[in-house]
Amino acid sequence: MAKDLETALLRSFVTAVRAGSISRAATALGHTQPALSQQLRKLESAVGRPLLHRSPSGVSLTRAGEELLPYAERILSLSAQALTATGRALTGRCGVGLLEDLAAAQLPQALADLARLHPGATLEVLSLSGVTIREAYHAGRVQLVLDEATDLPAPPRWTVRRPLVWAVGQGVDPAADPLPVVLFTGTCAWRTSVVETLD
Known part of the structure; x- marks a missing residue:
């Protein structure tokens, strides 16, 4: 069964990267720090690789995190565009x-x-x-x-x-002379091309 990347998890990941800290990202998103950490672990489980290096000074990207980040940003951007476009007359x-x-x-x-x-x-x-x-x-x-x-x-x-x-x-014989053809009016450029090619 195919896996899907949830946009909520991607938003948590991108926010943590931009904030440089899980606690700051949790504040920005209105989550608790344990809840945000759980979302990040869930995303890492879906991807199958660690995405962030965690330390007392904050977070930094792993190689897998560097690879995922541009995709995550594009997915979030497209999601926002889709919501805007569908509501706009x-x-x-x-x-x-x-x-x-x-x-x-x-x-x-x-x-x-x-x-x-x-x-x-x-x-x-x-x-x-x-x-x-x-x-x-x-x-x-x-x-x-x-x-x-x-x-x-x-x-x-x-x-x-x-x-x-x-x-x-x-039932049309391509070798017939004259050849029966359906053409546009004389001002049509396609008519000119067809007639020249037939000639």
């Missing part, structure tokens, strides 16, 4: 420009979920050509572009490139 407005094929699949359900979870937030989704998306971006109506929009005023913060996938329906 999104508000405001955001405009998103994207291709029609991205908008047609799971987006309606995602928008319905967003509206239910965050009724104070407004998300405007514009399915436009690249030129029109660029104009909406410049006008401040769109803040997020899910498309290949060139000539933006600054480079994007991040981009994702996906391979072009060819799909053939059942």
Whole structure:
């Protein structure tokens, strides 16, 4: 059976390390010194190694304690972030420009979920050509572009490139001439790439 590290035990450990003393850590956490010592022993038992050197002058980390400390701090930080995020409602407005094929699949359900979870937030989704998306971006109506929009005023913060996938329906002869294909309108960059590749 898998072991779990309890956040309460990790908090006791991190507080003891930062305070440099079990008694000071117990005061900071509102525990008694014996209760905090018991929690530290429980954590050491879960890890299977001693985490602290104890002396009359205070505590210091063992090698295992040094290895555990950054993980403990990250776990406590993520726990605090999760509690904050789940209690925070999104508000405001955001405009998103994207291709029609991205908008047609799971987006309606995602928008319905967003509206239910965050009724104070407004998300405007514009399915436009690249030129029109660029104009909406410049006008401040769109803040997020899910498309290949060139000539933006600054480079994007991040981009994702996906391979072009060819799909053939059942019963279609790929050697047929002319070859029956489904394409976007003439302004679509993907149409140009497909036609050039076929040529």
